[in-house]
Amino acid sequence: QEQLVESGGGLVQAGGSLRLSCAASGRTFSTFALGWFRQAPGKEREFVAAISWSGLSTRYADSVKGRFTISRDGAKNTVYLQMNSLKPEDTAVYYCARTSSYTYIWSYQYDYWGQGTQVTVSL
DSSP states (O other): OOEEEEEOOEEEETTOOEEEEEEEETTHHHHSEEEEEEEOTTSOOEEEEEEOTTSSOEEEOTTTTTTEEEEEETTTTEEEEEEOSOOGGGOEEEEEEEESOTTOOSGGGEEEEOOOEEEEEEO
């Protein structure tokens, strides 16, 4: 059974850092790309970052380039999102999801989703 479980969210001051984790089970990890999305209250879910199944290719939203880093650990079946220089506008629920290509940025291109983890950045 495919399953994605996020963790690592929390409350942090602006300028601070957090690292989100997404633990994957089933065939998901070894053969699919994985991505992170976020959704703020009253807003559409938006693409944040994605990584290929090999871990060699990544893609980022312009809003997080240079601040966020996506990576994956095959031994732990886990994908990470390292978030630095956080801003209040980064506040959202962050979701991990599975896709067939790391180049995809639309939510309909992702099939399995985790339950989400809340990130709140205060001034």
